[in-house]
Amino acid sequence: MFRRIVLALPVLGLARPAAAAWPERPVTLVVPFGAGSAPDLLARLLADPLAATWGQPVVVQNVPGASATLGVDRVARAAPDGYTLGFTGDGAMVVRVSMDPPPLYDPRRDLVPVSLLLRTRNVLVVHPSVAATNLPELLALARARPGALAYGHSGVGFSTHLGMEMLKQVAGVDITAVPYGAEAPMLADLLAGRVQVMIGSSAMTDRVRAGEVRAIAVTSRDRMPALPDVPTIAEAGLPGFEAVAWFGLIAPARTPPEIAAWVRRDAVATLDDPRVRPRLAELGLTIVGSTPEEFAALIPTEIERMAGVLRPLGLLRTP
DSSP states (O other): OOOOOOOOOOOOOOOOOSSTTOOSSOEEEEESSOTTSHHHHHHHHHHHHHHHHHTSOEEEEEOOOTTTHHHHHHHHHSOSSSSEEEEEEHIIIIIGGGSSSOOSSOHHHHEEEEEEEEEOOOEEEEOTTSSOSSHHHHHHHHHHSTTTSEEEESSTTSHHHHHHHHHHHHHTOOOEEEEOSSHHHHHHHHHHTSSOEEEEOGGGHHHHHTTSSEEEEESSSSOOTTSTTSOBTTTTTOTTOOOOOEEEEEEETTOOHHHHHHHHHHHHHHHTSTTTHHHHHHTTOEEOOOOHHHHHHHHHHHHHHHHHHHGGGTOSOOO
């Protein structure tokens, strides 16, 4: 779990957008995850300095459910006036699009991708009772005992699920999936050894340092600054492997482009602040800050790529 971060940042002295006097009233930031979750804490990290910059409250509204699609659908149905934004991850924007039941929205048609802000670095961990200290040992153990090891994930289609399934596909191993509806019981079962393997966020580093779990490898292409001695999966024997998640800002379709560009510029400026950037790095997050055009171009490409991951799992929606 990410630790709550409270920051007081100065107003960024930038000119207002051409779109009237926006914002003239509070802005709602919809988060399609529960309060206290990692995305929720990141959204609140963003909301406070944006409120200071805009001179209006930025109200975080948690709308969890249906693998984050309920909250994203609320954004898609909102008025395109810049007063409803969303902070969501790749699951609801690219993965769920190709699964049953399909979401009520199409991100390519019903949303403005404002900016892909952050990419995660996840870490593959095991319970200390597992007789493996590195990736080759873990894979050898899984091959010797097919299905005996179990991994926990926080929902079908999320990075904790698809990251492990991608690893299983590439490595040709059988590790049993155990789904959970929330992070807390999943972590409790991992710490108790009821499941032995998990891909977790960089918040897992505190558990690693305390000896509660053992870090095996990092799922991104580069190492995690908080765990510099832990190799990537690619370094550990599976070249080219990468399984990361991302978070970004979205708005309803037909939101004025000047407002979308303004929101993106302020959000990126906030995350690039020298008091914020080190905290993001410590949490294993990489700042991207794409333009609306770059983010919009990425969505269909990612939908197609993730469909290739879902197909062998039997999760791809049939036409």
